Amino acid sequence: MAPLSAFQPRERYRPPDAGYRLLPFRFMRWTAEELLLVNDVGEFLFLEDGCFRDLTAHRLPPHDPKYLDLKSKHFLADGTSNVPIELLATKYRTKKSFLDGFTKLHMFVVTLRCDHSCHYCQVSRVSTNRTRYDMSAETARRAVDLMFQSPSPALKVELQGGEPLLNFDVIRSIVEYAKEKNQREGRDLEFVVTTNLVPLTDGILAFLKEHSVLVSTSLDGPDFIHNANRARKGNDSHEITIRNLERVRQVLGHDRVSAIMTTTKASLAHPREIVDEYVRQGFQAIFLRSISPYGFATRTGEAARYEMTEFLSFYKVALDRVIEINRSGLDFTEVFAQILLRKMLTPFPTGYVDLQSPTGAGLGAVAYNYNGEVYASDEARMLSEMGDESFRLGNVHTDGHAEIFGGETLLSLVEASILETLPGCTDCAFLPYCGADPIFHHRTQNDVMGHRPTSAFCLKNMSILRHLFDLLRGEDPFVRSLFTRWATGVRLDRHVEAVA
Amino acid sequence: MSWNLSAHGSPLPTLNRTVLGKVTSTCREAPFRKDHVLLARSLESLAQIQGYAGVLTAQALPPDATLSTDTPVVHSVSSLDHLDDGDVVALSPNGYVRTLYRLRSPHNSLFTTDRCNSFCLMCSQPPKPVDDRHRIAEHLRLVELIDPSTPELGITGGEPTLLKDDLLILVERCRDLLPETALHVLSNGRLFYYGPFARRLAGIGHLDLMIGVPLYSDVDSEHDYVVQSAGAFDQTLIGLQNLGRYGVPVEIRIVIHRLTYARLPQLAEFIYRNLPFASHVAFMGLEVMGFAIPNLADLWIDPVEYGRELVTSVNFLAQRGLRVSIYNHQLCVVPREAWGYCRRSISDWKNDYLPVCEACAVRNHCGGFFSSSLRRGYSSHIRPISAAP
Numbered sequence: 001m002a003p004l005s006a007f008q009p010r011e012r013y014r015p016p017d018a019g020y021r022l023l024p025f026r027f028m029r030w031t032a033e034e035l036l037l038v039n040d041v042g043e044f045l046f047l048e049d050g051c052f053r054d055l056t057a058h059r060l061p062p063h064d065p066k067y068l069d070l071k072s073k074h075f076l077a078d079g080t081s082n083v084p085i086e087l088l089a090t091k092y093r094t095k096k097s098f099l100d101g102f103t104k105l106h107m108f109v110v111t112l113r114c115d116h117s118c119h120y121c122q123v124s125r126v127s128t129n130r131t132r133y134d135m136s137a138e139t140a141r142r143a144v145d146l147m148f149q150s151p152s153p154a155l156k157v158e159l160q161g162g163e164p165l166l167n168f169d170v171i172r173s174i175v176e177y178a179k180e181k182n183q184r185e186g187r188d189l190e191f192v193v194t195t196n197l198v199p200l201t202d203g204i205l206a207f208l209k210e211h212s213v214l215v216s217t218s219l220d221g222p223d224f225i226h227n228a229n230r231a232r233k234g235n236d237s238h239e240i241t242i243r244n245l246e247r248v249r250q251v252l253g254h255d256r257v258s259a260i261m262t263t264t265k266a267s268l269a270h271p272r273e274i275v276d277e278y279v280r281q282g283f284q285a286i287f288l289r290s291i292s293p294y295g296f297a298t299r300t301g302e303a304a305r306y307e308m309t310e311f312l313s314f315y316k317v318a319l320d321r322v323i324e325i326n327r328s329g330l331d332f333t334e335v336f337a338q339i340l341l342r343k344m345l346t347p348f349p350t351g352y353v354d355l356q357s358p359t360g361a362g363l364g365a366v367a368y369n370y371n372g373e374v375y376a377s378d379e380a381r382m383l384s385e386m387g388d389e390s391f392r393l394g395n396v397h398t399d400g401h402a403e404i405f406g407g408e409t410l411l412s413l414v415e416a417s418i419l420e421t422l423p424g425c426t427d428c429a430f431l432p433y434c435g436a437d438p439i440f441h442h443r444t445q446n447d448v449m450g451h452r453p454t455s456a457f458c459l460k461n462m463s464i465l466r467h468l469f470d471l472l473r474g475e476d477p478f479v480r481s482l483f484t485r486w487a488t489g490v491r492l493d494r495h496v497e498a499v500a
Numbered sequence: 501m502s503w504n505l506s507a508h509g510s511p512l513p514t515l516n517r518t519v520l521g522k523v524t525s526t527c528r529e530a531p532f533r534k535d536h537v538l539l540a541r542s543l544e545s546l547a548q549i550q551g552y553a554g555v556l557t558a559q560a561l562p563p564d565a566t567l568s569t570d571t572p573v574v575h576s577v578s579s580l581d582h583l584d585d586g587d588v589v590a591l592s593p594n595g596y597v598r599t600l601y602r603l604r605s606p607h608n609s610l611f612t613t614d615r616c617n618s619f620c621l622m623c624s625q626p627p628k629p630v631d632d633r634h635r636i637a638e639h640l641r642l643v644e645l646i647d648p649s650t651p652e653l654g655i656t657g658g659e660p661t662l663l664k665d666d667l668l669i670l671v672e673r674c675r676d677l678l679p680e681t682a683l684h685v686l687s688n689g690r691l692f693y694y695g696p697f698a699r700r701l702a703g704i705g706h707l708d709l710m711i712g713v714p715l716y717s718d719v720d721s722e723h724d725y726v727v728q729s730a731g732a733f734d735q736t737l738i739g740l741q742n743l744g745r746y747g748v749p750v751e752i753r754i755v756i757h758r759l760t761y762a763r764l765p766q767l768a769e770f771i772y773r774n775l776p777f778a779s780h781v782a783f784m785g786l787e788v789m790g791f792a793i794p795n796l797a798d799l800w801i802d803p804v805e806y807g808r809e810l811v812t813s814v815n816f817l818a819q820r821g822l823r824v825s826i827y828n829h830q831l832c833v834v835p836r837e838a839w840g841y842c843r844r845s846i847s848d849w850k851n852d853y854l855p856v857c858e859a860c861a862v863r864n865h866c867g868g869f870f871s872s873s874l875r876r877g878y879s880s881h882i883r884p885i886s887a888a889p
Contacts (some may be wrong), residue, residue: 006619007619007621007728007791007795008725008728010725012725012730013720013721013722013724013725013730014721015721041773043773068718068719068722068763068766069766071719072718072719072766072769072770073770073773079720081720081731081734083720083733083734083737083738086738086741087737087741087774090741090774091773091774346776346820347772347773347774347776348776481819484819484820485819488819488820488821489821490818490819490820490821
């Protein structure tokens with residue numbers, strides 16, 4: 001047995017008296033007494049004013065529990081070790097790993113034709129002229145060839161429009177040609193069709209089932225909201241959507257179809273009814289989306305336009321309703337909150353292309369228009385329908401992968417989308433949770449970098465992030481537990497979760 | 501209950517070096533004898549022992565006995581009852597018969613070395629600075645004799661990575677001869693700081709390998725104090741990340757005592773943020789053995805005092821999808837909401853219960869005690885649970 005003197009006292013392992021250095025972090029005032037500190041990889045803590053002053057004045061004592069917390073989360077480092085930097089680097093690579101593999105999401109606008117004329121819809125045409133607004137088989141083939149030049153091991157094909165099922169022959173040729181090519185390529189290939197379900201036939205359903213195509217439809221709420229938003233001859237969009245939703249679920253399976261909602265002025269007064277409609281129709285999630293300033297949404301404008309502050313009030317009430325529904329025992333997720341919570345509470349990235357730095361436009365997603373034009377995003381494609389070709393990357397008939405994805409247009413776009421360099425973002429504590437939307441700011445502020453104090457995009461993300469932090473820090477353990485579950489996707493037994 | 505895993509007898513001069521063999525109580529045909537140690541019931545059966553690796557008998561041979569064979573023999577062995585067919589024993593020239601492997605036990609380990617590059621305050625197997633590198637030959641031979649149906653085998657020490665290249669050879673041998681056996685290496689992970697070593701271990705391509713690595717704090721000074729080695733925290737963390745990078749599954753092992761309990765929740769968060777690839781996180785009660793005995797005054801805390809920290813940490817990790825276990829704890833001192841994570845983890849040969857446990861309704865689900873702890877210190881809150889929940 002070793003004598004007691006074989007052991008060294010604790011002091012031997014204490015950090016040297018040489019003090020500490022600050023590692024990179026950003027901060028913002030939270031309340032009159034508190035500040036929020038967030039580091040580059042999204043780890044955060046709240047500090048009281050006095051403690052924060054001590055920290056920045058390098059007089060926080062090493063035995064203070066806050067000192068250890070700050071050291072543990074890599075806000076400060078003492079000694080000469082470079083291990084904190086190495087750990088931060090690993091965590092940073094993980095957070096930015098959404099960039100691995102380059103463009104994953106490939107949107108094919110197979111037609112602009114549509115039987116709906118929604119207030120907010122960007123670019124669809126009620127037209128019977130097939131050749132004018134449909135993607136040709138040759139264009140589709142070239143777009144698929146271009147997609148396979150992406151180095152990404154996972155490729156997601158989103159078939160959209162207009163109403164894409166109106167050009168089903170080209171959908172069929174895209175799916176079959178992509179699968180044929182993939183026999184050699186061996187990518188993780190996935191298909192989703194974004195449809196209002198009106199042109200659905202048994203033949204189409206059988207095809208979707210055979211090729212495991214996911215379905216995404218639109219549901220804006222109960223019939224009086226949905227039909228007002230999604231105008232159609234006969235005013236029966238809601239009825240048809242619900243009827244065909246059931247057919248799709250029966251044939252493809254309940255979880256093979258999801259829905260997206262768009263918030264219009266008509267929606268603002270009915271947050272609870274909209275959430276409840278999603279529950280009633282058997283969905284497990286809702287994505288509360290604000291309207292985008294493109295296409296018809298601005299041209300026919302006034303019917304749909306509202307201030308971001310109005311959306312935020314709507315969002316908070318709707319989120320409360322979602323929480324209430326979970327409390328009653330039903331699993332139901334609000335997807336935008338889920339994306340932000342995953343950024344806040346986990347070391348992992350999200351695949352959500354609309355909130356990334358650098359931008360997901362072009363890097364994460366690309367849109368092939370019906371006429372073969374290639375755009376950095378669906379929004380960029382909508383801008384072009386308004387006569388603005390700023391974000392046109394090329395054409396599948398005339399340009400190769402290198403010209404489209406390595407050209408000046410995309411490079412400039414990416415350059416303007418790195419939050420760490422953007423005025424108003426570089427110092428923002430929320431930076432690691434946020435993203436850049438240069439196309440939105442080009443459209444709304446005529447400047448790809450944008451002006452943060454007057455940006456609706458900034459206001460929305462700042463407000464919702466702050467709201468989520470407040471809820472996380474609130475008195476309600478159920479909300480903390482629910483938010484953790486959304487962020488991590490882990491479902492524990494109820495009795496375990498109840499005490500967490 | 502605990503077992504005596506060694507015996508002693510009188511060697512014949514034919515036992516002039518340590519020999520290993522599989523225990524057999526029935527005679528084997530000549531071609532199969534070289535891997536076996538025969539348990540001979542009678543002196544008469546000693547006439548037919550040519551070719552065995554060795555022979556054990558409880559019978560006493562006369563002092564002048566000579567056999568017409570060079571087979572190593574230990575006679576007058578104190579007890580052979582603890583040996584079963586398929587067990588592996590080592591016969592040493594001094595007459596000691598050590599059990600190296602027990603076919604029926606789920607807790608078999610290769611004890612690779614007495615050396616260690618840490619000096620943990622609560623080490624249950626205090627390291628010795630001896631040159632025992634020669635032991636690798638015995639381990640490699642043992643792997644040849646272990647039954648291939650063995651579900652799990654530990655590699656422990658001391659610090660097995662101090663074997664360096666020999667450890668890699670040992671893992672390779674296990675891959676080839678025990679392809680169905682999960683291999684669980686207990687290491688402080690410090691030498692995996694050197695990336696090529698981790699890469700070479702991964703390169704062996706063992707299909708069921710796990711490295712169990714202790715981590716005692718989320719800050720370096722606390723961990724280094726517990727393991728009594730400046731810089732150990734840094735080495736272990738980079739070592740764990742290297743193992744993760746090269747795809748070797750790792751388990752984090754946290755021993756809870758007075759020096760580690762207070763920051764368990766922060767440690768759990770640190771693990772999730774920095775080591776989210778960990779396959780398993782084990783929260784372990786203190787084993788009052790080895791260095792824990794002289795340091796007990798600094799280390800001891802009644803488990804009921806850290807129930808809150810334990811539950812918070814376990815739930816934090818489980819809610820984030822990490823696999824979590826609580827080892828070496830009695831159910832009556834763990835908050836009931838964490839019972840689902842408690843495992844019966846104490847090796848059978850050092851596992852015990854108290855008389856008061858007889859009346860407990862959940863005794864069969866309870867991990868019980870280290871036999872050593874029953875002698876030296878355990879919670880003052882041990883009580884029978886009246887009914888299962």
